[in-house]
Amino acid sequence: MAASLLLVLLLAWTTGAILRFASYYGDHMVLQKKPSQAVIWGYADPGTTVMLIVSQGHNLMEKMAETEGSNGIWKVILKPMAPGGPFTIMIRQYDKEEVANATLKDVYFGDVWFCSGQSNMEMTVSQVFNASNELAEASHYPLVRVFGAALVQSEVELQDLASIILPWSIPTAKNLGHGDFSYFSAVCWLFGRYLFEKLKYPIGLIDSSWGGTPVEAWSSKKALQECGISGYAEKATSSYLDAGPKELSVLWNAMVHPFLNMTLYGVIWYQGESNTLLNTDLYNCTFPTLIEDWRKAFHEGSSWQTQRYFPFGFVQLSTNHLVEENDHFPRIRWHQTADYGYVPNKKMPHTFMAVAIDLGDESSPYGSIHPRDKQTVAYRLLLGALAVAYGDKTMVFQGPYPEKVQVDIAHESLNVTFEDHILVRHSDNKTFEVCCSEQALCKWSAVSITSSSSRSVILHNTKCPNNMIGLRYAWTESPCDYKLCPIYNVQGLPAPPFITFSHSNPGWTVS
Structure with missing residues (x-):
């Protein structure tokens, strides 16, 4: 799927003029609504001017942008847009006597959430409890749009995605339950669906996750240096924790950095199992530092449109049944809160946490480390989002302390x-x-x-x-x-x- 889609994209991009949107803009997508301003960028012939037109029956907005650099990158910041749609977005390049066009159709404005982490984020809707009903419900939520980044790693920071596993799509049973640990993320989908039911306006969900990966792979080199990390002193040996890449920054480079120019509303994160066997007692530095680094990078990359302290929600680790008990899981749970025991706190402002220690699933066919009750996980994330991200002061979102x-x-x-x-x-x-x-x-x-x-x-x-x-x-x-x-x-x-x-x-x- 990913290889064939990449081939289609490459063929489209190499025929005729170079004019195109960046890889993760497409039909059916959701762009960030007001008060932030959505950012749209892409490529054109170097030295040319690009006109961008947003329309809904008639022209609502026109923006001009000059290309920069040898890659001919252009960037447009839209005016703040109210939630809703559908809109058509067209770009037009004027080069001497030639005119080139590219168009996005069925585009909505709403809130865009970025979902990341390892296999418990990667688990698809077909793998959770009550999966058949959840999949059957998908078509009832056409304004919750989904996008999936392909599994790619890189030694250098990529400007754009190298591959896409699921282009922006209206949800269906097939694209929510394509295959085990494939697409689309159950936690991401359920969180977005619950959020839509509360907010009643479009929600865009970006899934960029990879099973068996430690926090170090998702962190920039700069962030890791702040925690004194330049290499690994130990290696994970358990098969279910050793599935994904472990090298420093390789997923930040390929699966996070390309999105920095895009305006986001917030992030949800489910990761930490791999760090029960890797740099466990540095997690109280690496995780809060990742949050701060992502916030700064997304804010600057989007020309200050993604909020500097955007909401960041995460799942505290659930359970795992091991023959030989150890304290690695409880230590990671504690370090997930920067050793406070709760969030938000002084080191982790504007964060929220879904506690999952009571959601163990020893009979899970995917191993006890992969509990199937992702509905409760998503619901607890929803409560935190409503309280922290959307300012509902009446919302109780955390257990007693x-x-x-x-x-x-x-x-x-x-x-x-x-x-x-x-x-x-x-x-x-x-x-x-x-x-x-x-x-x-x-x-x-x-x-x-x-x-x-x-x-x-x-x-x-x-x-x-x-x-x-x-x-x-x-x-x-x-x-x-x-x-x-x-x-x-x-x-x-x-x-x-x-x-x-x-x-x-x-x-x-x-x-």
Whole structure:
């Protein structure tokens, strides 16, 4: 599919005049609506002038652009456009007595979201729960448009995409469920569909993801240097984590950098599994730095039309069933928040997170690392987007987080108070753990939930009532059964994993 499409594009681009749009502009696409201004760019014969006309029955806008450089690149910034369509966009090149034209049809203005990450973002709609119904529903959402970048890596930053796997399309069962880990991303599609149902105007979705890839492949060389990375000290050995390229910046170069000139509204991201085996404890630097670097690059590349601090949503890692348990998954989950435990925070402003520790799927035919409930993932991302990206102050989008830890030595108990009202779905003796200090070493032991109130839980600590220095929650690879973690808020969102120590948290009291 990708090879044949690329051949068609190359034939079109090499016959007649050079005039054309950049690769990812096409019929049926969505351009960013106001207050931002959409950017359109492409190629023409060097030294010529390009006229761009936006029309909807009659001309609404005309813009002129001069080509620059030996590649004859031109760029036009449209005036702010209200959501809606369809529009026709035509470019015309005047060169001596010859005139060349190229046209985009059925173009809408709305919000454009960029979806990226590894295989849990790459999973198609045909792979999720209730897939047949989800695919059948596709045709009901003709104003949610989809585009897929092909899997390409490059040692240098590319100006334009080298290949496309799915040109801008009106959604159908076929292009949403073409094949396993092919196109189109289920998380991306469901998020966009839910968003459309709320906003009632066009949504454009760009899927640029590749399974088995670490954050380093999606980061620019400059961003990696800020975290002291210039090469790998270790290699991932697990087959499902070793599928995609690992080399520094190769996906930034080929699958992100080409989009920088385009105006976006926001990004959603689902990645981190590969970094459970690669530079794990640098993720609290590499991930926040990627966000900041992408924001700066998209802002500048779009001539300051993509907002400098555009919203960035992500999925906190779900679960994975391993025979030999380790703490790599919980460490990555913590580092995904820059070690705050929640977002947004000082290091990660204007971000939102979908907690997924309670969505494990051990019977998934794609391996337990690929849970099929992407509907809940997308819904939790939607809540964060509505609150953070669209400013709905009434929207609750994150689960409860602890506010105080009161240690009662005499009664061998802990009172953990949360910032919001909680629901305890069940009491267990494994999800909470205390750190018992033994000669400066930390030994973690599970403690039981004995009772709860509207905002707190009481833990019974017989392990080390006199020398407890730390507390953590859901700190395992698979901490909960499906939608059965102990702590939720009244809206049904799970408490995220956390870890806290007495010496660094003013919320600790001992009596």
